[in-house]
Amino acid sequence: MRTPAAPDRSRFRVLVVEDDDTIGRHLETGLRSHDYAATWSRTGTGALAEATHTSYDVLLLDLGLPDVDGLDVARTLRARHPGLLIIILTARTDDIDVIAGLDAGADDYLVKPFSLTVLLARLRAHLRRRTIASPRQQPISIGDLVLDTTARRCLLHGKDIPLRPKEFELLAVLARQAGAAVSRETLMAEVWDENWFGSTKTLDVTMAGLRRRLTHAAEASARPA
Structure with a gap:
C-alpha cells in the first residue's frame, strides 16, 4: 500500500510571534529551511496587524509578549480565523497556564525549551490531517x-x-x-x-x-x- 504523500509545506504560511530575538530568528530561519513560508513578529500588536492583511495557516504564539497578553492574541485570532492552527510556545509549566492557553483557542502547545525537530514533527502531524482528502460521506x-x-x-x-x-x-x-x-x-x-x-x-x-x-x-x- 502506498504511503500518502507529505503535504506541500510551501503552501503553508506560518506566523511566528516571539519577542526573544534568538528564538524568533531561529524559528523563522528553521521553518524557511524546511520550505514553510514563515513570517516573524516580535509583538502581539504587530501579529494582529499582520494577520489582518495576510492569510496564515499556522500561528506559533509565545504567551509572554511585551505588549499584550498572548492569550488575548490567541482568542482574537481564533475568533477571526476559526480554521487557523494555533500552537502555543510557553515557558510556563503549570497546568493552569497550559490549560488556559488551550482554552483560549490553541490546538496544541510546546513548553520551552524545545527543539526545532520536535516542532516540525508536531506541525507535520497537524497539517497531515488537514490535507488528507476524504470522499463524500453521508451525514x-x-x-x-x-x-x-x-x-x-x-x-x-x-x-x-x-x-x-x-x-x-x-x-x-x-x-x-x-x-x-x-x-x-x-x-x-x-x-x-x-x-x-x-x-x-x-x-x-x-x-x-x-x-x-x-x-x-x-x-x-x-x-x-
Whole structure:
C-alpha cells in the first residue's frame, strides 16, 4: 500500500510571534529551511496587524509578549480565523497556564525549551490531517444532532454549532462509535496523530470545550422562543 504523500509545506504560511530575538530568528530561519513560508513578529500588536492583511495557516504564539497578553492574541485570532492552527510556545509549566492557553483557542502547545525537530514533527502531524482528502460521506445523525463530516458542519435541532477544528474532529470520531467506549489512545491517534508523543492534556481541554458548546446549544434550543 502506498504511503500518502507529505503535504506541500510551501503552501503553508506560518506566523511566528516571539519577542526573544534568538528564538524568533531561529524559528523563522528553521521553518524557511524546511520550505514553510514563515513570517516573524516580535509583538502581539504587530501579529494582529499582520494577520489582518495576510492569510496564515499556522500561528506559533509565545504567551509572554511585551505588549499584550498572548492569550488575548490567541482568542482574537481564533475568533477571526476559526480554521487557523494555533500552537502555543510557553515557558510556563503549570497546568493552569497550559490549560488556559488551550482554552483560549490553541490546538496544541510546546513548553520551552524545545527543539526545532520536535516542532516540525508536531506541525507535520497537524497539517497531515488537514490535507488528507476524504470522499463524500453521508451525514451522521444521532437524535437531534447531525454531523456532516464532508462540509464540516455540526447541527443541533437544525441550528449550526460553531466548533473549533479539533472539537469537530473529536466529535466525528465519537459519533462514528456512538454507544461504545473509546480509549484515549484511539482518540489521540485518530484526532491528532498515530505517532503522537508527549502530554495528552490537549485532549482533555478539547473534550471539555466540546461538551460546553454542545451543552450551551442544547440549553438554548430548549428555551421558549
